[in-house]
Amino acid sequence: MEMRTTTFFVLFLLSAFTSYLPSSTAFDVLDINGDSVPYFSDDYFLIAHELSINGGGGLDITRTGNETCPLSVIQNTNSSDYGTPIKFRVDPSDFPAPGVFNYVNIQLSSDLKCSGAAPSDWTALWDDEKEKLYVKIKGYDNTVSGSFQIRRALSLGYNLLFCPSGPRPRKCTYLAVEVDDEENRRLVVTESYENRLVVKFKKLEEAPEKSRAYD
Numbered sequence: 001m002e003m004r005t006t007t008f009f010v011l012f013l014l015s016a017f018t019s020y021l022p023s024s025t026a027f028d029v030l031d032i033n034g035d036s037v038p039y040f041s042d043d044y045f046l047i048a049h050e051l052s053i054n055g056g057g058g059l060d061i062t063r064t065g066n067e068t069c070p071l072s073v074i075q076n077t078n079s080s081d082y083g084t085p086i087k088f089r090v091d092p093s094d095f096p097a098p099g100v101f102n103y104v105n106i107q108l109s110s111d112l113k114c115s116g117a118a119p120s121d122w123t124a125l126w127d128d129e130k131e132k133l134y135v136k137i138k139g140y141d142n143t144v145s146g147s148f149q150i151r152r153a154l155s156l157g158y159n160l161l162f163c164p165s166g167p168r169p170r171k172c173t174y175l176a177v178e179v180d181d182e183e184n185r186r187l188v189v190t191e192s193y194e195n196r197l198v199v200k201f202k203k204l205e206e207a208p209e210k211s212r213a214y215d
């Protein structure tokens with residue numbers, strides 16, 4: 001009798017808890033609908049958070065300087081344009097922290113054939129002239145090896161950081177938007193608070209079309 005009462009009580013507690021469990025936990029990185037973004041996910045746009053001081057549209061790629069292939073990661077100037085879809089591979093061995101994806105490999109959903117390097121990973125390249133580290137698509141010889149971090153900053157809003165390779169925990173530095181002479185809103189790795197990027201995750205509903213135009 002005693003046993004039955006205990007079992008019943010445990011079952012009661014379990015059902016009381018499970019019925020109030022949200023579909024996501026405090027640890028999850030969420031998309032614009034409040035759904036969890038999986039550790040291994042394909043086809044998300046990173047669009048601007050409305051509270052971001054940058055304005056502008058989604059993250060995209062373009063040619064800057066004398067690039068013959070669109071190897072520069074930028075923010076689209078058109079606030080209605082979602083940009084180019086990307087996919088993530090998060091290192092699952094890393095200890096999770098609430099609202100953080102650590103040591104993330106980010107790559108374009110469709111590889112850039114003109115880059116001569118596949119997959120089309122995001123990476124960073126030091127610009128000697130500007131003395132800055134810019135976010136680029138793989139295709140240069142002398143990129144700075146590392147991974148990215150995604151960190152909750154606002155409700156459904158996330159900062160992006162670059163973490164150069166090295167012993168863990170790595171020092172990660174924020175990405176910001178810098179407008180160049182050709183009006184490109186380039187992603188730059190910077191210690192500054194100014195123009196620090198805040199993005200939201202928007203799942204692509206149909207097949208990616210956009211990056212094919214660059215093949």
Ligand SMILES: *[C@@H]1O[C@H](CO)[C@@H](O)[C@H](O)[C@H]1NC(C)=O
Pocket residue numbers: 066067068
């Ligand atoms: C652009 O031109 C400079 C100087 O001629 C050269 O060093 C650099 O490798 C070129 N970059 C690309 C992407 O071709």
Ligand SMILES: *[C@@H]1O[C@H](CO)[C@@H](O)[C@H](O)[C@H]1NC(C)=O
Pocket residue numbers: 078079080081082
């Ligand atoms: C901005 O993007 C939207 C959606 O892709 C497009 O319909 C519109 O024509 C674009 N505006 C400009 C000025 O390019």
